[in-house]
Amino acid sequence: MISRNVKSIEISGIRKFFNKVTQFPEAVSLTLGQPDFNVPEKIKSAMIEAIEKNKTGYTSNAGIEELRNEISRYLEGFNISYGSDEICITIGGSEALLSTFAALLNPEDKVLIPNPAYPAYESCVKLLGAQVINYDLKQDFSIDFNNLQNLIDEQKPKLMVLSYPSNPTGAVLTEKDRNKLFELLKDKNIIVISDEIYSALCYEEKYYSIAQCKDIKSKIILVSGFSKMFSMTGLRLGYVCADKKIIDQIIKVHQYNVSCAPSIVQWGAHEGLRNCLEDVEKMKNEFIERRDYVYNRLISMGMESNLPKGAFYIFPSIKKFNLDSEKFCERLLREAKVAAVPGSAFGIGGEGYIRISYSYDIKTLKEALDRMEKWVNEDF
Numbered sequence: 537m538i539s540r541n542v543k544s545i546e547i548s549g550i551r552k553f554f555n556k557v558t559q560f561p562e563a564v565s566l567t568l569g570q571p572d573f574n575v576p577e578k579i580k581s582a583m584i585e586a587i588e589k590n591k592t593g594y595t596s597n598a599g600i601e602e603l604r605n606e607i608s609r610y611l612e613g614f615n616i617s618y619g620s621d622e623i624c625i626t627i628g629g630s631e632a633l634l635s636t637f638a639a640l641l642n643p644e645d646k647v648l649i650p651n652p653a654y655p656a657y658e659s660c661v662k663l664l665g666a667q668v669i670n671y672d673l674k675q676d677f678s679i680d681f682n683n684l685q686n687l688i689d690e691q692k693p694k695l696m697v698l699s700y701p702s703n704p705t706g707a708v709l710t711e712k713d714r715n716k717l718f719e720l721l722k723d724k725n726i727i728v729i730s731d732e733i734y735s736a737l738c739y740e741e742k743y744y745s746i747a748q749c750k751d752i753k754s755k756i757i758l759v760s761g762f763s764k765m766f767s768m769t770g771l772r773l774g775y776v777c778a779d780k781k782i783i784d785q786i787i788k789v790h791q792y793n794v795s796c797a798p799s800i801v802q803w804g805a806h807e808g809l810r811n812c813l814e815d816v817e818k819m820k821n822e823f824i825e826r827r828d829y830v831y832n833r834l835i836s837m838g839m840e841s842n843l844p845k846g847a848f849y850i851f852p853s854i855k856k857f858n859l860d861s862e863k864f865c866e867r868l869l870r871e872a873k874v875a876a877v878p879g880s881a882f883g884i885g886g887e888g889y890i891r892i893s894y895s896y897d898i899k900t901l902k903e904a905l906d907r908m909e910k911w912v913n914e915d916f
C-alpha cells in the first residue's frame with residue numbers, strides 16, 4: 537500500500553531518541569536543535585501588525601517582494617549575490633531542501649552527502665528514489681578532498697550537498713577549503729546545494745561560503761532560513777536562492793506543495809532583517825559563551841572534542857568508552873539522567889560520537905555536565 541520510497545526511510549534518529557527521553561522526566565535534555573531565546577520583540581510586533589492590517593491572504597508563490605529584497609541585501613553583506621527574482625521563500629529550511637531536491641532529481645540520480653550530516657538530506661533523496669553516496673569528512677569534520685574528487689570522477693553524481701556551519705559537528709567552511717572547492721567544482725558537471733541555515737551563528741571573524749564564488753553561480757543553490765537566526769523554529773520560514781533558470785523550477789514544486797509561505801511570518805522576517813540584527817548578535821555572543829563553557833567542561837572530563845566554530849552543537853568523541861553511540865546515550869540517559877543524541881543518528885560517520893546541543897541556558901548546561909562528569913568518573 538505504501539510507496540517503496542517512503543518505506544525506505546524512517547523517522548529521524550533525533551526524534552526517535554527525543555521520544556525515549558520523554559520517558560525520563562527527571563533527565564536533563566541537551567537534544568534539541570532549537571535556540572531557547574524568545575523571538576525578537578520587533579518581529580512579534582510586525583507579525584501582530586500584519587494580522588491587524590489583514591495581510592493574511594496568499595502571497596506570490598515566491599514570497600513577498602519586500603522580504604526577497606531584504607534577503608538579497610542581507611546576503612550581499614556576506615558577498616553573496618542573488619536578486620529578488622532568484623529567491624523563493626519557503627516553509628522552513630526543510631521545505632527549501634525537499635523542493636530543491638524534487639526539482640532536480642530523477643530516480644537513480646546520485647547525490648553526494650557528507651557523513652555525518654543532518655539526516656534530512658538522505659531521507660529527501662531516498663524519498664525521490666535517487667541514490668545517496670556519502671563523502672568522508674576528516675577528523676576535524678572538514679572535507680576530505682581526495683575522497684570527494686574520486687567520488688565525483690567515478691560516480692558522476694548530479695548533486696552534492698554542502699552543510700556548513702554543520703549540524704551536528706559545529707564545523708564551518710574555511711577560506712582555504714572554499715577556494716579548494718571552487719577549484720574542484722569549476723570544471724565539473726555537478727550542482728551544489730549549500731545548506732547554510734546556521735550562517736548567522738558563525739563564531740569566526742569572517743564567513744565563507746561556496747555561494748561567494750560568482751564564477752560558478754549557475755552551479756550553486758543556497759538554502760537558508762530564519763528558524764535558528766531569529767529563534768523562530770515553530771514559525772516555519774526559510775528560503776532558497778538559485779540562478780533564475782533553476783529557481784523557476786523550484787518555485788513550480790513549491791507552488792504545488794504549499795502555494796506560499798505564511799504571509800504573517802514573512803512580514804515578521806522582513807522586520808527582523810531590517811531591525812533585529814542586533815538581537816541576533818546578542819544571541820550569537822551568548823552562544824559563544826556557552827560553547828566555551830561546554831567545550832572546557834568536556835575537555836576537563838577527558839571527552840575529546842573539536843572546538844565548534846558555528847551552529848550550537850558540539851560533537852565529542854566517545855570512542856574510548858568502547859560503547860556504540862546508541863548504547864552510550866541510552867546508559868547516559870538511564871544512569872546519569874542526561875540526554876544527548878547518538879552520533880549514529882547522523883549517519884555511519886557519526887558513530888563514535890554524541891551530539892550535545894548548547895541551545896540551553898548555562899544553569900541547565902552546568903547541571904547536565906555535572907551529572908555527566910560524575911557518571912564518567914565513577915562508571916568508566
Ligand SMILES: Cc1ncc(COP(=O)(O)O)c(C=O)c1O
Pocket residue numbers: 569627628629630631654699702703731733761762763764769772773774
Ligand atoms: C542543517 C539543517 N538544515 C535545515 C534544517 C531545517 O530547518 P527548518 O526548521 O527551518 O526547517 C535544520 C534544522 O534543524 C538543520 O539543522
